[in-house]
Amino acid sequence: MREINNTKIIAVDHGYGNIKTANTVTPTGITAYESEPIFTGNILEYNGIYYRIGEEHKEFIPDKAIDRDYYLLTLMAIAQELNLHSVHEAHVHLAAGLPLTWIRNQREEFRSYLLQNPEIRYRFNHKDYHVRLVGCSLYPQGYPAIVSRMGELKGTNLLADIGNGTMNILYITNKKAQESRCWTEKFGVNQCMITAKNAILDQFGVKIEEATVEQILRFGTADISAPYLDCITAVARQYVADIFATLRKYEYNPDLMRLYVVGGGGCLLRNFGKYDRSRVTILDDICATAKGYEYLAYMSLKRRG
Incomplete structure (x- = not known):
């Protein structure tokens, strides 16, 4: 504050x-x-x-x-x-x-x-x-989470803000956000949660607590039997693969740009994704966007005097 x-x-x-x-x-x-x-x-x-x-x-x-x-x-x-x-x-x-x-x-x-x-x-x-x-x-949303790092964003960069409900995608070129190249997809982490719970129900005929699935998505594991863990892991890996497929739809190419990931979905990429870790930066601070809002508002009010 x-x-x-x-x-x-x-x-x-x-x-x-x-x-x-x-x-x-x-x-x-x-x-x-x-x-x-x-x-x-x-x-x-x-x-x-x-x-x-x-x-x-x-x-x-x-x-x-x-x-x-x-x-x-x-x-x-x-x-x-x-x-x-x-x-x-x-x-x-x-x-x-x-x-x-x-x-x-x-x-x-x-x-x-x-x-x-x-x-x-x-x-x-x-x-x-x-x-x-x-x-x-x-x-x-999303952009304020990396505003403090804008000085690093030379060349072409892609920002993916993966929240629970939506994924926001924004190109940043030579430290400047490209307003004409931003999109919002209804493809948040909750989609993975729903799919994982349904997969357990379909495969084993039982319901699993949302908190258990959330623990697996956040940390990669939980204290449950291997068949259940393997089922949820498979769903999470497919979800992450679909994230990268969505980004490619908007011309993401890891050879030509760097990817910055913010929001709660970053932990899924880290736990279940296959990617060049030297070309992808995951910001772990779930409060980063709020901190960015606070900073931008402060600077704006300060300029007004």
Whole structure:
């Protein structure tokens, strides 16, 4: 979290699987309760309703502004960042993003959605928060994650931001993003998750916990029997092969350009992919995009004085 003119800049990366700030990561699942939940942990109290956040992941939706959950997730994210600095009342400027090719059409709607209530009072994990939203900067997803490395990106480079719901693809040539060469594909990690769970059901006639599949995708293994692990591994390898096939559709050639991968899908490439590791850079920091939003918003506000 940065600060300028007594305003806290809080970046929120509204992923389909996880919501990220510069310092926190939380699964996006939300369950509402009319009375206080029995168990503690990530409980938001807003307008007389309790919300437990983080037990599962949300499903993909193309327009986040029509889903009230992302507003509630934003309140939680603000509270998490403020709490890290022992702050519970603040003027806040939000920094967020949307998929590369969607931001042109959805920017103003999403900005209005995030700023729908200029002044908000709520509780998170039994602490009171009083927030005044004074502005919102919006950026294309993925690109901010590598903005601090732009000086390295000479020649032709391809950025792939592989999230839970979408994959954003952007060419960067001689340190400059090419707006005419960017695409968004509905081919996020959740597609692999669904395929893996279905493969276990089809092959073995049993259901597998999503958390177990997620562990395999993130770390390459889990404490399960070899036939189940082999089944999920095969699905993950095919998914990664399909990622590279999708990139080739947009003229990716590892001999002629470098590939930079950000987002949660990077771990799948590392665990299950076959590629020239000297030509592919995987950024492991899942909060990198949020940190980029925060930096860009800070620099923009600083220039305004």
